[in-house]
Amino acid sequence: MKSKVFSVTQINTYIKRMFQSDYALRRISIKGQVSNCKYHSSGHIYFSLKDEESQISCVMFASARYNGLQFELEDGQEVIVDGNVSVYERGGSYQLYAQEIRLNGIGELYVAYEMLKQKLYEEGLFDHEIKKPIPKNPKKIGVVTARTGAAIHDIISTAKRRNPYVQLVLYPAKVQGEGASDTIVSGIRTLDQYGVDTIIIGRGGGSIEDLWAFNEENVARAIYEAKTPIISGTGHEVDTTIADYAADLRAATPTAACELAVPDITEVMEGIANREYTMAALLKQIIRRYQMKLQKYQITIANYDPRFQLQEQKMRLSELEEQIQQVMKNKMTGYKHKLELYAKELHGLSPTAKLINGFGYLEDQNGEPVTSVHKVKEGGQISLTISDGTILAMAKQIRTMDEKGK
Structure with a gap:
């Protein structure tokens, strides 16, 4: 027998009736942490409630918000939700239909956020005195964000529109999930060493969990330690992360961060044109002032004819020339006389001068001077140089001074 199909x-209708017939689910209160909170244009609020082990989808219709919600519902808040659990037949999923939402203290992530913010504030990481100025005319800008996504596309399009000559250097980083903060830190340090003029860090909007990488302590300290100015553009205008406080400049969005980092070339060109006009006007004033001075000097010169002064200077120059010539002539005579005396003294000291009086210069057959009889052998050739020539001779007999005395 076949079972009924x-x-x-x-099936969805049957399950929904089961939920509706359950008294406990018709009026129930659930506590948990808000996550993935989204405000729809219709006025409805879609979010999730979660604890350490599980989560449940929730919706609060616009009609229930007026009396049932007295504050701005945000991710990370610990709340108590009153309502009923039922099945959405079209989607085949069950969810909590909220009638009233009450705060149940600050969520764990917000507690951690506030504690870290206070700690870093007390350490001085947010002090305005340490903020580095953003370069006005950068050539290279580093970007730490996801390789894909709206943030990098917005930054690229904004940079091209404002100044296409500025080079963008992307360090692709994880911007959410496990290990995201480590890749952001690595990107900051890499670009800081690479030598860019400014660094932009950021991502698009999201829940507090999505943005949590920018609330990590290691990211804040990397920003603080960087030598390069850093602009943080994380999330939307309502999102403020720890990185925003630590950065040298905070922007509401990645697009706004790029606008702060990249100067508008149109404004730059207008500024140059204005400066050019100002400089031209100042130059005209300076030229006019010197023209007036020149006219004044021309009048002065006209009143004092320089031809007479020139004639007197010529006479003085002629006298100086004669004096110089006389001084040079006297010095030349004195130097010439000294030179003659030195020549005579040198001639008296010359060895060839002594040869005139019968002296000679004796050399052996090798051309070495003979300074002793022991350097000459009997029968050896010797040469004798006198004042007017050289005599070649042979040593027939050699006697020492002692032998000669005997």
Whole structure:
């Protein structure tokens, strides 16, 4: 016997009736942490409630918000939600239909956020005195964000529109999830060493969990230690992260961060044109002032004819020339007389001068001077140089001074 076959709608309707018939689910209060909170244009609020082990989808319709919600619902808040659990037949999923939402203290992430913010504030990481100025005319700008996504596309399009000559250097980083903060830190340090003029860090908007990488302590300290100015553009205008406080400049969005980092070339060109006009006007004033001075000097020169002064200077120059010539002539005579005396003294000291009086210069056959009889052998050739020539001779007999005395 075949079992009865049901349609999907029949099953969903049956399950919904089971939920509705359960008294406990018709009026229930659930506590948890808000996550993935989204405000729809219709006025409805879609979010999730979660604890350490599980989560449940929730919706609060616009009609229930007026009396049931007295504050701005945000991610990370610990709340108590009153409502009923039922099945959405079309989607086949169950969810909590909220009638009233009350705060149940600050969420764990917000507690951690506030504690870290206070700690870093007390350490001085947020002090305005340490903020580095953003370069006005950068050539290279580093970007630490995801390789894909709206943030990098917005930054690229904004940079091209404002100044296409500025080079963008992307360090692709994880911007959410496990290990995201480590890649952001690595990107900051890499670009800081690379030598860019400014660094932009950021991502698009999201829940507090999505943005949490920018609330990590290691990211804040990397920003603080960097030598390069850093602009933080994380999330939307309502999002403020620890990185925003630590950065040298905070922007509401990645697009705004790029606008702060990249100067508008149109404004730059207008500024140059204005400066050019100002400089031209000042130059005209300076030229006019010197023209007036020149006219004044021309009048002065006209009143004092320089031809007479020139004639007197010529006479003085002629006298100086004669004096110089006379001094040079006297010095030349004195130097010439000294030179003659030195020549005579040198001639008296010359060895060739002594040869005139019968002296000679004796050399052996090798051309070495003979300074002793022991350097000459009997029968050896010797040469004798006198004042007017050289005599070649042979040593027939050699006697020492002692032998000669005997």
